[in-house]
Amino acid sequence: MVMASVIILFLLASELISVAAQKRESSIIPGSSLTPITNSSWLSNSGLYAFGFYEQDNGYAVGIFLAGSPQKTVVWTANRDDPPVSKNSTLLFTNDGRLVLQSSTQRQDYNIGDPLRLASSASMLDSGNFVLYNSNRSIIWQSFGHPTDTLLQSQRLLQEKELVSSVTDTDHSTGKFRVKMQKMEISCRPGVSLNLDDGGNLYLLNATDFNIKNLKVGEKSTREAIYIARIDSDGIFRVYSYTNATWSIEWSSSLNRCDPKGLCGVNSFCVPNGGQADCICLPGSKVVSEVHWTAGCEKINDAAGCGNESFTYAIQELQNTTWDHSPYSILMSLSQKKDCGQTCLEDCNCDAAYFYEDGSCKKQKFPLKRKRKIRMDILIIGVSLAAFGLIMSAITIVVLRKSYIWAYGMIMPKGDAKLDEDLGPRSYSYLELERMTEGFKEEIGRGAFGTVYKGVILNNVQKVIAVKRLDKILRDGEVEFQTEMKVIGKTHHRNLVRLIECMNHIIHCDIKPQNILMDENGCAKISDFGLAKLLQPDQTRTFTGIRGTRGYVAPEWHRKLPITVKADVYSFGIVLLEIICCRRGVDWNLPEEEAVLDEWVYRCFENGELGQLVGDEEIDMHYFERMIKVGLWCIQYEPSLRPTIKMVVHMLEGLLDVPIPPVSSSRSVI
Numbered sequence: 001m002v003m004a005s006v007i008i009l010f011l012l013a014s015e016l017i018s019v020a021a022q023k024r025e026s027s028i029i030p031g032s033s034l035t036p037i038t039n040s041s042w043l044s045n046s047g048l049y050a051f052g053f054y055e056q057d058n059g060y061a062v063g064i065f066l067a068g069s070p071q072k073t074v075v076w077t078a079n080r081d082d083p084p085v086s087k088n089s090t091l092l093f094t095n096d097g098r099l100v101l102q103s104s105t106q107r108q109d110y111n112i113g114d115p116l117r118l119a120s121s122a123s124m125l126d127s128g129n130f131v132l133y134n135s136n137r138s139i140i141w142q143s144f145g146h147p148t149d150t151l152l153q154s155q156r157l158l159q160e161k162e163l164v165s166s167v168t169d170t171d172h173s174t175g176k177f178r179v180k181m182q183k184m185e186i187s188c189r190p191g192v193s194l195n196l197d198d199g200g201n202l203y204l205l206n207a208t209d210f211n212i213k214n215l216k217v218g219e220k221s222t223r224e225a226i227y228i229a230r231i232d233s234d235g236i237f238r239v240y241s242y243t244n245a246t247w248s249i250e251w252s253s254s255l256n257r258c259d260p261k262g263l264c265g266v267n268s269f270c271v272p273n274g275g276q277a278d279c280i281c282l283p284g285s286k287v288v289s290e291v292h293w294t295a296g297c298e299k300i301n302d303a304a305g306c307g308n309e310s311f312t313y314a315i316q317e318l319q320n321t322t323w324d325h326s327p328y329s330i331l332m333s334l335s336q337k338k339d340c341g342q343t344c345l346e347d348c349n350c351d352a353a354y355f356y357e358d359g360s361c362k363k364q365k366f367p368l369k370r371k372r373k374i375r376m377d378i379l380i381i382g383v384s385l386a387a388f389g390l391i392m393s394a395i396t397i398v399v400l401r402k403s404y405i406w407a408y409g410m411i412m413p414k415g416d417a418k419l420d421e422d423l424g425p426r427s428y429s430y431l432e433l434e435r436m437t438e439g440f441k442e443e444i445g446r447g448a449f450g451t452v453y454k455g456v457i458l459n460n461v462q463k464v465i466a467v468k469r470l471d472k473i474l475r476d477g478e479v480e481f482q483t484e485m486k487v488i489g490k491t492h493h494r495n496l497v498r499l500i501e502c503m504n505h506i507i508h509c510d511i512k513p514q515n516i517l518m519d520e521n522g523c524a525k526i527s528d529f530g531l532a533k534l535l536q537p538d539q540t541r542t543f544t545g546i547r548g549t550r551g552y553v554a555p556e557w558h559r560k561l562p563i564t565v566k567a568d569v570y571s572f573g574i575v576l577l578e579i580i581c582c583r584r585g586v587d588w589n590l591p592e593e594e595a596v597l598d599e600w601v602y603r604c605f606e607n608g609e610l611g612q613l614v615g616d617e618e619i620d621m622h623y624f625e626r627m628i629k630v631g632l633w634c635i636q637y638e639p640s641l642r643p644t645i646k647m648v649v650h651m652l653e654g655l656l657d658v659p660i661p662p663v664s665s666s667r668s669v670i
Helices: 337-345 376-386 388-392 417-423 430-436 475-489 566-581 597-606 621-634 645-652
Strands: 004-010 041-043 049-056 059-066 074-077 090-093 099-102 110-112 121-124 130-133 139-142 150-152 162-166 174-182 193-196 202-205 211-216 226-231 237-243 246-252 268-273 276-281 285-287 297-299 314-319 329-331 352-356 361-364 371-373 394-401 443-446 450-459 461-470 516-518 524-526
Touching: 041 121, 049 121, 074 150, 150 193, 162 226, 174 193, 174 226, 193 226, 211 246, 276 285, 314 337, 337 352, 337 361, 430 450, 430 461, 566 597, 566 621, 566 645, 597 621, 621 645
Parallel strands: 004 174, 268 371
Antiparallel strands: 041 049, 049 059, 059 074, 090 099, 099 110, 121 130, 130 139, 150 226, 162 174, 193 202, 202 211, 226 237, 237 246, 268 276, 285 297, 314 394, 329 361, 352 361, 352 394, 443 450, 450 461, 516 524
16 A cells, blocks of 8 residues: 655664663563463563453454553554454564464464564563563563554654554554654764653754754643553544543644645545535546545446447536646646636546636646645635635536547657657756746756746645756757766765665765855755766766866866766865855955965964954854864865765764864965
């Protein structure tokens, strides 16, 4: 089942999860066993948590639950996608150290834990963690390391771990939504983990256990309260408290029940209704399952009657709805919405059409994904507060029954088929780009062959984009443009403009402030890959003619040496010094000894006079010196002396010490 991401969080952390020290703990020895009817669970020392059987559907499952809570609140499930077992099943801690679920109705046993690592004892801890020990009392497996849908107090969600929702509140098999801690090779915040403490506070810690972000701060801490964080079956991440036999919601990732993508499944849309979410099928479709709405809706009629004169044909409008766009045909310059509806009515391939006020008509086939319908009173408020009405300029037209006519083709130029295959990103017509940029109105950058303009694209939400237009119809310009598209289309990183996958080394060749854009979240994006060199997987260097912008070009370009990714590190070092010194790399309006920034910085650093670089500004000189040293390492004359960009990130964040940079041979006269 495809799972929808609710929250995407980045971290790089260790694999081991620390367990809170227990003064006393239950001890389970080999030979112990449980059955669903009698002796059904092993309790923690205080009796708070239990590990054992609980009822699910018409049978039983094994998991961890709050022993004294109503309906045995389940916080962890073993082998959650296995079918329920019968009342005649047995959970056995075998004499050879394996934890095995033996089912009377299944042909094979189910292992819980790692069957290749044999345990000498087990414990259900008061923290809610079930652990297996070896003969040295070292933990060889623990439930905290394999979370299902719930995060408990003192538990951490670590690198590449995730919480996955249950199907329903009573069916704890794998659902559709997840909270995942994603691993990044280079991250602005490596080593981050998601944590829930005893006070119900939900926050992010870095690798040194420094709090870098609070997601939920408890107003007060109550010793009697139990807190859990859970990704619920409706796709919303919540923090709950449990006191006096009552559960209360302390925090939610969203207050709009329709926010989770895919909540209602395909061919249906979500309508907020008094704090709840109603899933409604599109006209011409019916619900697949009355119990599981995430299964969506299916067509009532197929196209078999299309063109049959005995059928009655009609269309129906749905206002204020939107979905993920995947049109098979786009028609432009239609004057009225009825024209859009008519073209869909006459096309047997068309199940729905999206009509915009600009006259464009996008025809789509079922299934349609991510439906949302917004009540008109909410719409009016949204427009007045934050211009949310931008997504409401379209009208959905759904075909109930259709007459027959040959399908229209997509009205877009064919272009270069080979280029389309290489690029990956979709193509836009010139008219579409002209509309996005309001006639190429706002220029934000210019290169040797093209000009970059600011634009806005509507893809469910408004998104600011950069559009590059070739100014000169020259072969070199076209080659550069195609190079840029191919490099971006084959690359993946949060700090690049557009991405699919990260495989090959890339030498950008033109790192400078003008090619670093900022998105709406303040995240830097590297742009303009027109001069980039895309290396093969087994290639680390290349020979090529000098390219780049004066002042940011690494010395090896002029020495006609092989070029590596360290050339980009040099350019980044110049940019870093410009940022922290708040000036350009070369400024001849300054005194001669200060005109060239990198030489001036090195002279001040050698003489212990870094204060001259900031004047009267009050800054953290310790952190300023750290960044200066990082910049000087980046611009070392010899490429081999420069750190990798990953090391640069770690040094800037304080995860690596920054040694004193050597005097570069190119500056030995200073």
